[in-house]
Amino acid sequence: MEADSKIKLDSRSVWESLKDKLGDELDENSTQEALTLLKENLFLPRGFCLDVRHPKQLLEQLENRYSEKECIEILRHVFHIMQFHVDSGRQNFIEVIVEYEKQLPGDRMTLIGRDEQIQDVMKSLVENKCKGILLYGLGGMGKTTLAEEICYRLKHDYNYGLIKIDMKGKESLVDLSQGILIAQNQLWGGIGDRLNAEEFSTTSTKSSVLKLQVLQSLGNFSNDFVLLLDNLDDLQREVGENLTSYLRDLFSEISELGDQCKLRMIMTTRLKFHTAILKTGGNIHQRYDEIYWREEELKGLSQEDGQKLAMKSASPRLLTFKESSNVAESCRGCPLAICIMSRLIRQQWEYPVSDAISSIKWELSDVVLCCIEKSFEYLSQEIKEQFIQLSVFNLCPFNVQNVTAIWSDGTFQESIARAEMTLLQLKYRHMVECRGPCDPDNQGLLTKGHENIVTYSLHPLVFNSVSTLLKDSTHFVDCINLAESRFLELYLNKLLEFEEGLGCQQNHAFQISVLDKIHLQSVFSLSSASTVLSPCDVKLLYSLEIKTCKRLAMFARSINRPEDAQEVFQRLAKTSKELGNSHSFFFWSVQQAEACLDCDMIMKAEDILRGLAVEEYCKKDGKVDVYRLFTAAEFHCVQGMLFNKKKNYSQALKEFDRSSELYKTCEPDEAFTVYHAAAINAKGNVYFKLEDFSSALKCHQTSYELIDSKIGGGFHEHKSIYLHNIGSIHHAIALKNWNRNKEEANALLGKALEKYDECIEQDLHYKQTSDPYHADRLRIRSDIYLRLKRFPEAIADAKKALKIQQYVHDTEHRSITVSRYQLARCYMKKAKENRSIGLKEEAEIDQNECWLIFVQIQDAIKKGGLSRMDQQYPNIRKDHLKLVKRYRSRQEQWKIERFYARFEDKGRLGESITSSRDSRFSSSMSSVSGAGSEDSVHFGRQDSGISEYSCSGGSQTSLDGMHSISSFQSMSLEYGPSIEEEVLMDDDYTNDEIQSPPEVVRPDEMSAAAIEEKARKRKLSDLKEYQIDD
Incomplete structure (x- = not known):
């Protein structure tokens, strides 16, 4: 303790002397210059030393943040940049700092981070009766460094003796025993004299004899000693279970000796095997776990400690605080990786640090691969x-x-x-x-x-x-x-x-x-495995194959490969049949039929369902099985989806009713409730296609109430689906009655808005803000805001929806085009409102924004982003031509008309958007006036419920060992106002307005200065966007 105190006192004296020297040499201007350089090089936070006037105040601020050695190193770099000289003018002050730096006492490398772990381990070894510590973790996490730091403190603070044995590269337990005995021989002499004199017939005999000598020598540790066994996993990979037995006997002997043996052990390994050591330890097991043994896992450094290590390894003058944060994040807190990367940056210091980080970051995997050997x-x-x-x-x-x-x-x-x-x-x-x-x-x-x-x-x-x-x-x-x-x-x-x-x-x-x-790979090849494994193991492999196929089916669904999913289900059904499991065969066959409907393989789905005898299946040994009733309910639900595909809606409704009745007979479990709600939802979808909105609304509300009653309120991922359905029906009815009774329509829009607010809140809770379904809901809510003349909210939602669709899809996808059109409509109606209240300049800016969006839509149509058969194409064409008549020259108007005429003449049919509400989990997407419905809306199931994936996604469902993939079809409603109704509803422009437009300067007729000014207002960087290509 005295030596350690003296070291601290000496270090403090050097730093205090340097502070006095700096106080005499620095004036106020030099202090401010040094402060500026510190902020630039160390990325210090705002408020650091703002009121400093005296040099000592600056140094005290540094002292509060860094150690004395770090402070001296920082000052050396700062004054090297300043080229500051002492009063005599002959000596550079950097030389003075170097002289003081030489007076600092030598010290080992400072350990960064791990303070709490060190304190816990020290307390266990010194104050408690813990005999051993196992430090385990991935390679490169600093296990050896931490162990050496603990040993250093035990030696200097508590006068412990130290024996360190590095087992890296060792091949047998003989090396371990010899290391322990040789270390004792060097300490006390006489121990292990027979090592070279005695001859052994075999290696195993030699190992046993040496192990016995080690156990007998443990009584020599009457004083406090720590034995560090480093890289023990290298030996474990060679001797395996023998090492476990060796350590078990060693700790058993230490335990028997009690206070006669004051040996403490610290081991480092990449493998956590202490449980195996104690597994056959009999009575000792409990004592070891609670008192004599403790384990400590080393994980990555915290972000703050990682930054400190990066700055120390590369030196503060090379890495700013922000850059060191980049290094620590890239290395995921791995100390070895941080040190290697920082040293590489130090070697490349002549290049910009950001470039060095960028180039080294991609090579980091090789570094970490070495760490986890x-x-x-x-x-x-x-x-x-x-x-x-x-x-x-x-x-x-x-x-x-x-x-x-x-x-x-x-x-x-x-x-x-x-x-x-x-x-x-x-x-x-x-x-x-x-x-x-x-x-x-x-x-x-x-x-x-x-x-x-x-x-x-x-x-x-x-x-x-x-x-x-x-x-x-x-x-x-x-x-x-x-x-x-x-x-x-x-x-x-x-x-x-x-x-x-x-x-x-x-x-x-x-x-x-x-x-x-x-693709469709099992865990092992059953044909080859059956020649080696027992029948029991072969059956086990069959079950493993089933589990693998379930995950593969979920994976196929998540990336829109329904054809692969149905092949997996077919394989699952075949495997279940080979195992003689009729229940699993029936269940997976139903799932295969549903996947076939996803692929439009209607005939195959029909053949599969026709071959299943549902009545005989429901009863087992004359008794009703609840899980068989559930699978039968699934059968009728998929059967209803099949009739829905075939447009036999009356039969589809009957099948959904049968499915719902069977679900009611199942236990009131959450999973069964979810499927029951889904069947009712599918029934509501059929009513919606028949334009029976009251029945559809009743079904969707029942689905929502089933889920809500089961979970007792609060958030639930299935709620957003049914809230979306209810809101879309209110929205659709409001549009239907828009020209008949606007007051009633506005009231319905208010109800729809309330449901969509709740729905989007559910999405935010489950972090589904990058989901295309979330974009659909935002786009519909934008249309509701637009009809309620809440333009800022409408534009904000439309922009969010467009951003999500751009993130999910490529630039030519229909979803992006429709979302752009919704945003254009928002600006168009906002411009009309601004004109009506006399804000002509704001109206002009909004109209120009609308024009630029239509230019992007036109470019997307050129690239195939919209089919001429699309439901929204006539609306886009109408509004675009209306806009060009109002704001562009006759020549450009002719160009736009010619563009649409050529596009229609080419007959780019593309893939027509059909009306299908075929999936039981699909949503009631109303055809938004001017915005249209999304091209695809699907909902999947995960665990005991439904989750939303990509625009044709699905997911896995877990139900007491049964995993079901619900497959879904894209849908959009044909229902919505006709083009004639749309013209009546969209009263942005009257014929008089179009024939006698107000005086508005066209962008192509503006002066260069006017264009630049308007571009600045709208924050446009490319004035060429005003032009339209041929």
């Missing part, structure tokens, strides 16, 4: 190939005996368990770095092609799987399920990440390539 790299090439083949779920032959032969000791079952754990490790931590015959180009298995997902997914793959990997269970089912789900989850996460980095077409190509890689 595992036992897989030490396997033989033949075994590596076996594990590579297993890890990618290929249909490849494998041999359990060969795989488990790498561990020759123990029973065959124990060998299998160890092989399973190694396979699990491989799937989690080596999947991104595997090399072998599967990859002749010597690239990682997941680095092929344009996706290159290693760079994007390494840290999420590793960090998110640590807690799962370190579970105690090594059962075959757990290992395969966890690895398999992690593999698919990785790909699903990548789809979301690539939406930001790639265009829609590239992203779609990436999705297709991903699905092709795992």
